[in-house]
Amino acid sequence: MARFLFVLSRGAxxxxxxxxxxxxxxIAVEKGHEVTVFLVDDAVQLCHLSxxxxxxxxxxxxCLPYLRLLQDRQVPLLVCKPCAEARMIGEDDLPQGFRISTGATLIDLAAEAKVFTF
Structure with a gap:
């Protein structure tokens, strides 16, 4: 199967x-593909499930039912570190499945995946 990276920069x-x-x-997860979601810019606010x-x-x-399925399937949900810090979001604020990550990780993931940007 393929490896997909979904990058979201837009928020609510x-x-x-x-x-x-x-x-x-x-959909990609349900089809058996390896998926990672990376939140940048305003999208980091989506780690607040409220x-x-x-x-x-x-x-x-x-949005929430799709996100819940990704959490249940243990899809990595990565949150840009400087974007999160600018919005006062820390590792302790993140729900299950989310973790802080960096631009270097984003580039590494993108180098080995088909990338979708939203």
Whole structure:
């Protein structure tokens, strides 16, 4: 199977992109692919599940169920360290499955995966 990296830079202000990122990551996981999600910029706020639970696309799709499936499947959910620090988010603030990561890790992952950006 293939390796996919989903990079999300948009936050709650762009619900369609948020939902689609997690939806397509979910589809890839269900098809047996290796998936990593990397949150940068405003997307790091999605590690606050109280924000994520309110994100809904115009089609009616909700972000949180897709995210929960990724958590259940133990998909790595990486959060950009400087982006998180700028928003006062630390490792202790992260829910299950999320972890702080770096730009160097993002580049390493991208070098070996098919990359989707949202």
């Amino acid at each position: 202000e762009d619900p369609t992109r948020c939902v689609r990122c997690f939806q397509f990551a979910k 924000i994520t639970e309110r994100i809904k696309a115009p089609t009616g799709d909700e």
